[in-house]
Amino acid sequence: MKLIKKLWMLVLLSTVPVMVLASTEAHLDKAPASLSDQASLQRGAKFFVANCTACHSAAYMRYNRLADIGLTEAEIKSLLPEGSKLGSTMKAAMDSESAKMAFGAAPPDLSVIARSRGNDWLYTYLRSFYVDTARPSGVNNVLFPLVAMPNILGPLQGDQALHVEKHEGGHEVKTLKLVAPGSMSTQEFDATVGDLVNFLDFMAEPAKLVRYKLGYIVIGFLFILLILTYLLKKEFWKDVH
């Protein structure tokens, strides 16, 4: 009995720091990303190459690896920037030094950003820019205050304004409202960013796709083994009964 009580205390105590952490963290929206959705990965890849590689590189990603998500060689070729070959890694069009001069911070390599930040963070970040005329870029970001990245998705999403509600005890609730629509509806924009994050997730660990496939093969193998073992058991005990 005493032991059970002690164990209970241990469980309770171990949850305390988690709760404290949770209350100070910003709210993250759940990314609608699924690595098994190949069409979404392809849309995300095209969007990434067209919109992000102007400033960001993805040094661990070669263009020809896009075949892993079902793009044909012709489709990949149509994405290639000038001077890149099928086997080239994704290089930023702008070199890091000039970007630093232009924006005040160097755009980081995005190869493994999904592993360091997580899908939900990325999905929320890319949708959390708001108008802030005090900033050189004219925008700020709820998840990344004073961010140096311009809101390059603004023309699609539209302009958002920040509303801060102050609650007792200094607790603030930040919400964003669309004040000028962009070329996409909110649903379209969220789906587009979802595809993009899906691709960032794939890029951070391309082997995940192979591992998933391997998982099914292993389970299938074990299932066949189970049936064989059962038949064998029946065979062995046949004469006993």
Ligand code: HEC
């Ligand atoms: C015009 C240049 C530019 C373009 C285009 C651009 N970014 Fe950025 N991005 C930046 C800069 C500069 C930073 C660094 C921000 C800082 O450190 O304050 C940044 C930061 C980021 C970060 C935060 C990285 C971190 O520190 O965790 C992410 C994520 C990101 N960009 C994703 C994207 C994606 C996805 C696209 C394409 C839709 C994109 N960016 C397009 C300039 C750009």
